[in-house]
Amino acid sequence: MPRPLSIVVVEKDRERALMIVDGLREAGEHDVVVIGDESSLARRIAERNPDLVLIDLASPSRDMLEELALATSPMDRPVAMFVDRTDGGMTQAAIDAGVSAYVVDGLRPERIKPILDAAIARFQMVQKMRAELAATRRALEERKIIDRAKGLLMRARNVGEDEAYALMRKTAMAQGKKIADVAQALVTAAELLK
Amino acid sequence: MNVIPLRLGYLPLVDAAPLFIAQALGFAEQEGLDLSLHSAPSWSALRDMLAMGIVDGAQMLAPVPVAMALGLGAARTRFDALQLLNANGDVIGVSEPLAEKMRAEGFAFDFTDAYSAGRALLQAAGGRLRIGVPFPFSMHTELVHYWLENLGQPLPELLEIRTVPPALMPQALEAGEIDAFAVGEPWGSHAVELGVGTLLLPGSAIWSFAPEKVLAVRRGWADENPDLAGRMMRAVWRACRWIGAPENRFLVSDILSAPGRLPISAEVIDRAVSGRLIISRSGEEREVPNLIEFFEGAATFPWRSQAAWIGVRLAERHGLDQAWAARAAGEVFRADLYRQHLRDAGADLPGASEKLEGALAMPTPVASERGSMILPADRFFDRRVFDPSELAR
Numbered sequence: 001m002p003r004p005l006s007i008v009v010v011e012k013d014r015e016r017a018l019m020i021v022d023g024l025r026e027a028g029e030h031d032v033v034v035i036g037d038e039s040s041l042a043r044r045i046a047e048r049n050p051d052l053v054l055i056d057l058a059s060p061s062r063d064m065l066e067e068l069a070l071a072t073s074p075m076d077r078p079v080a081m082f083v084d085r086t087d088g089g090m091t092q093a094a095i096d097a098g099v100s101a102y103v104v105d106g107l108r109p110e111r112i113k114p115i116l117d118a119a120i121a122r123f124q125m126v127q128k129m130r131a132e133l134a135a136t137r138r139a140l141e142e143r144k145i146i147d148r149a150k151g152l153l154m155r156a157r158n159v160g161e162d163e164a165y166a167l168m169r170k171t172a173m174a175q176g177k178k179i180a181d182v183a184q185a186l187v188t189a190a191e192l193l194k
Numbered sequence: 195m196n197v198i199p200l201r202l203g204y205l206p207l208v209d210a211a212p213l214f215i216a217q218a219l220g221f222a223e224q225e226g227l228d229l230s231l232h233s234a235p236s237w238s239a240l241r242d243m244l245a246m247g248i249v250d251g252a253q254m255l256a257p258v259p260v261a262m263a264l265g266l267g268a269a270r271t272r273f274d275a276l277q278l279l280n281a282n283g284d285v286i287g288v289s290e291p292l293a294e295k296m297r298a299e300g301f302a303f304d305f306t307d308a309y310s311a312g313r314a315l316l317q318a319a320g321g322r323l324r325i326g327v328p329f330p331f332s333m334h335t336e337l338v339h340y341w342l343e344n345l346g347q348p349l350p351e352l353l354e355i356r357t358v359p360p361a362l363m364p365q366a367l368e369a370g371e372i373d374a375f376a377v378g379e380p381w382g383s384h385a386v387e388l389g390v391g392t393l394l395l396p397g398s399a400i401w402s403f404a405p406e407k408v409l410a411v412r413r414g415w416a417d418e419n420p421d422l423a424g425r426m427m428r429a430v431w432r433a434c435r436w437i438g439a440p441e442n443r444f445l446v447s448d449i450l451s452a453p454g455r456l457p458i459s460a461e462v463i464d465r466a467v468s469g470r471l472i473i474s475r476s477g478e479e480r481e482v483p484n485l486i487e488f489f490e491g492a493a494t495f496p497w498r499s500q501a502a503w504i505g506v507r508l509a510e511r512h513g514l515d516q517a518w519a520a521r522a523a524g525e526v527f528r529a530d531l532y533r534q535h536l537r538d539a540g541a542d543l544p545g546a547s548e549k550l551e552g553a554l555a556m557p558t559p560v561a562s563e564r565g566s567m568i569l570p571a572d573r574f575f576d577r578r579v580f581d582p583s584e585l586a587r
Binding site for chain 1: 242246366
């Protein structure tokens with residue numbers, strides 16, 4: 001039975017962090033710690049001396065981890081994964097999922113692989129949820145704008161709700177635009193004319 | 195003519211200007227390139243994008259390819275630096291509490307003299323000084339070390355030079371996690387705008403003509419793709435030349451602040467481009483003619499001696515052999531490719547690819563192919579001269 005690996009996950013969002021930790025637990029009995037506060041990140045990671053660090057590829061705080069790579073002994077030196085040592089398929093999957101990993105040099109690849117597979121799967125899920133959330137938010141925003149534009153039209157042209165909407169749809173189609181864009185233009189114009 | 199796609203990566207900084215200009219003003223198109231630009235969230239991410247081939251070339255901190263050649267850092271690939279994108283461009287600033295203390299002790303923030311600024315900083319800081327830099331391998335780190343170590347003053351007991359991403363620098367200052375910072379523009383001016391920092395020195399007060407960013411590619415890429423490398427280098431070099439013309443400066447700021455480029459207003463970007471910085475929230479202005487240079491004084495030429503200086507500094511700090519480091523570093527700055535690809539584009543080429551660093555007190559003509567090369571003053575604040583040939587012996 002090999003000793004459990006010590007893994008640090010750097011993630012500010014609590015929900016997301018929990019999801020990732022759950023996924024990693026499924027990959028084996030490992031000691032997983034989340035660091036959410038990014039101040040003094042390098043020092044706090046160094047104190048834990050983990051075998052593996054996982055961090056969002058898009059996080060600007062990633063540069064703080066680079067200090068860790070200045071450890072004197074090459075065996076203690078974390079290396080950025082997915083750059084030139086792993087197989088291409090995994091690299092691509094990691095990039096798509098938006099995860100970057102630092103692994104202490106000298107750790108055997110077969111020990112890391114299942115964990116990274118699990119991490120990639122979870123980051124993928126997180127990314128999908130993030131995209132869905134953004135899309136939902138956008139849809140809500142658009143809905144609000146369309147409602148306001150509809151109200152403006154109803155008052156200005158003295159028409160009903162359905163007719164106001166039909167009018168916007170017709171304009172959008174004629175101009176090759178989205179209804180939300182037509183609504184936005186209407187709202188902006190109305191504000192200017194106030 | 196067939197159009198060749200080319201992908202370049204960058205970080206949102208003023209010195210990414212040559213890439214934006216090459217794309218926006220048609221210098222890339224003129225070379226038959228369909229140039230796409232890819233923004234990166236951090237230097238390590240940009241390095242990995244380049245290492246993995248997600249981009250063909252990238253704006254890069256000059257010390258990154260050198261550190262990689264010395265085996266330092268978390269990546270195992272190697273890069274070549276084909277040309278410089280600019281010289282200078284960093285600023286050093288202090289937190290508001292520290293600035294107030296320095297003023298109370300009689301310091302006038304002249305923004306010129308590295309000695310008096312350094313002494314005032316050390317005196318006000320007392321036993322603890324924490325300085326934020328954007329990346330462990332950066333000119334910011336090198337200039338801060340060189341400056342503090344050569345002031346002839348005892349250093350604070352707790353001196354920490356730690357990594358803070360540029361966009362997070364103001365927050366870290368405000369939260370009291372750092373006392374000072376060295377960062378590339380526009381982020382220093384941004385900290386002033388937010389009222390959390392006062393600018394203390396331009397990087398050029400420490401080394402008046404320091405290499406800053408390079409155009410980097412994977413080692414061997416330019417040798418394997420000579421045609422594409424040539425097109426890319428010419429497009430970027432012409433962009434540097436255009437930016438270097440004083441009459442284009444206002445346009446540079448406008449182009450950089452356009453949507454999708456730098457998230458900072460043209461007015462703030464223009465301070466760096468024009469060399470007129472507002473150093474404090476009370477609006478004090480300081481003029482620095484060589485704050486950032488994209489073209490004049492052979493600013494684009496990758497001098498092997500510049501790489502050697504960086505290599506030796508890194509070697510000193512990380513316990514490596516200095517002569518070896520100078521040699522290994524020099525090979526990374528590909529002056530040979532610069533000569534090969536930019537000669538016909540009109541670049542003047544110096545007689546040698548190495549020079550003394552820090553020897554010129556004033557602009558000085560040097561031997562060059564077209565006979566038009568004038569090197570600018572390149573002194574270090576402590577008047578030391580770096581002679582790479584001394585190490586080779």
